[in-house]
Amino acid sequence: MENLTEVNNPHGDEKVFDACSIFGMMNLKGERFSAKDPIRAIANMHDRGNGLGGGFAAYGIYPEYKNDYAFQIMYLDRDAKKKTDRLLSESFNILNEEEMPTQPANVRDSPIMWRYFLQLKKSRNNAQTASDYIIEKVMRINTETGKAFVFSSGKNMGVFKGVGFPEDVAEYFCLEDYKGYMWTCHGRFPTNTPGWWGGAHPFNILDWTVVHNGEISSYGINKRYLEMFGYKCTMQTDTEVMAYAFDLLMRRQNLPIELVSQILAPPLWSEIKTMKPENKLALTALRQTYGSLLMNGPFTIIVAHEGEMIGLTDRIKLRPLTAAEKSDYLFLSSEEAAIRLVSQSLDRVWSPRGGEPVIGRLKSRRAVDVIAQEVYGE
């Protein structure tokens, strides 16, 4: 996109607010299922959005290309596609490329949507890691080629999003024809009127996707802290800092999700005070070091990447999150009603505590509800 700021944030708000509905569904055994149920669930929460954004992230949808990078790109003009095609053929081996299947639906001003299945070239200079290489190429497509924007660039996964209610976006992309083992969904209620499809959720970096309901009051400092580590916050949405925070802490600094949640939604000093000495020292050090990544203000997020789906709320739980399990399925939702619509009976349904993540991991028998006491042995 030529000028992401102008396109995503036409009124120059300090950030684009994201209120809304979110839903996640995962089969812990890795069995792939159709988008039908996630779509029904997110459509049930129709009134939490205002029709100005909807989106889905799906994992396990390209098993025949499971080791290749699936780039899903939107174009607003042919020139951008020409430039992007050139950049892609210079940087990758293109195994396959095609226009994404779509059908008419109640969505606004749909762009041209293409997907590419790519492999790294053997002649590539190995000085950069594969991940940094992908991030760099995505950044270049987004900023240098004109009116193009990469929706997703992970392996065996894809982001489908646009301007319309989520159920209409799903219809547009023929999502019921896809099968994945993990789906996350989002319906948007933005308070400005972005007309462009790239601004909807999920937000993607590598194979990380984030759907987010909330408004981060600490955004101003979260952004400046991440910028020190080389991230460019071009989208000006809080969701962006959420995704980059996960990339920094989990991928680059190798911290486990249990500790990452203690950085984004830390326990209060009054709680830390009562912990045993080693935990007190560690949690104090986390707040001292990563204080600028504390996400203040209401949020519920569902973060997904290969093999894992994580639901997390802010530490005083100002936005809803309900979790549920039924045989091999884990559900995360803004509202319980949406889960019940998909599965009337549930083995277990609960409201996770503020700041304590719920994690679904492939091949684990059940979801992990991270309760601080259990983690720290308090």
Place this chain on the structure above:
Amino acid sequence: MKSYVCPEYIVERDQDRCIRCKVCVNQCSYDTHCYDEEDDCMISKNENCVNCQRCATFCPTQAITIRPNPNNYKSNANWTQEVLTGIKKQAETGGVVLTGMGCDKPNLTYWDRLLINASQVTNPSIDPLREPMELRTYIGSKPDKLDLDMVKGDGIVLKTKLAPQLQLETPIMFSAMSYGSISLNVHKSLARAATEAGTFYNTGEGGLEKSLYKYGDHVIVQVASGRFGVHPDYLNAGAAIEIKIGQGAKPGIGGHLPGEKVSEEISETRMIPLGTDALSPAPQHDIYSIEDLRQLIYALKEATNYTKPVFVKIAAVHNAAAIASGIVRAGADAVVLDGIRGGTGAAPRITRDNVGIPIEMALAAVDQRLRDEGIRNKASIIAAGGIKSSADVLKAIALGADACYIATAALVSLGCTVCQKCYTGKCPWGIATTDLWLTKRINPDIGAKRLASLLRGWSLEIMEMMGGMGINAIESVRGNRLVLRGVGLTDKELEILGVRMVGD
């Protein structure tokens, strides 16, 4: 020889109210009032009055009014009263006009042109009366990442060793005021209040009096150019060490304690002869370059076994950002920035009013520069210089400060009326003096209570404003320029502050 300078103030006494109790005679240390036995009347010498308001405050019948002398020169925007009297005084004495406290000239304060946000609808505000609101702050060098081991069900083990940190329960500390510029009773009050409030007080460059060593865990000891009272016990007595390169009230010159204020006790603590002027050298004579500073920082760390953070304090000047970057790379755990409004016990008035820049701009520039260079985590930033309210503290934190130092505000809470005569040593409030007859007027028990109350009041106000913004931890305000907007500022000022215009 008759002075051409007229009295600045006129003492008006309401004779109907005056009961000739002579409280004013006792309280005034400038010898303004006296009682004529013969005529049974009170006489006031206008030329001695400095408008400290001590007599007016203590007069039991409110019989005294201090007025600015209406006999002013013809009003002139360029040749003001202050300019004309200053020139005449210099003609009469050939000296440097001294003054006390901070720059009093208009149009140098940016705090009043910055406004704070509140959250509504899209983001709920948080109720500080009913919900936790966290102000705890740690001053010191932070790493870029942590090495931790997690044993499920057992606990988390921290492998990275952090540099020493100061723990503050509120992001406000008492700034450097030397023993000598202020009295021991005020130091006692500051030490006790800092201990009670869970924060720190700075000794200033006059050393730490022996009886205060017991408060050491809440003391920041200062090493300034005069090296007064600096010895190994002193360095190890405090919780942190501050190297004073400069101060906002008089950038480029050293501390200034007139001989009148160098009493027996001062002489002993500072290790200097009785009655001599204590004029600190302008630079620290072993710091002529950034590499020299690095050497001193590490010498102090070695002397204290790397157990205490070392701060470096500079006055806010034009290239503060570059200097601060150098200071951080030289190994300092915190950079202290003192702006032009900073106070002092004595300074040439010409320097106080003309040298240095406002703290708001310096702070914004330093914070941004350190982030641009990727080194902001390596040192905390402490802002000082005329911080007069909890709103100023919050705005400073939003611009990037980890904490603020206050000094003038602390003295005002003890009784100071900012009459700017600290250098005379005659402070009738018993604050900026070492005269034992006057210092008795500050009772450390009461003083400590007043100071702790000030900190408590400001902390509660900060919590109100934070809750209003939908934030419940101070680290989410720190460096968060988006919570501020500017009004009445030029585009360039907004750009340097990193703040948008109201309405934008």
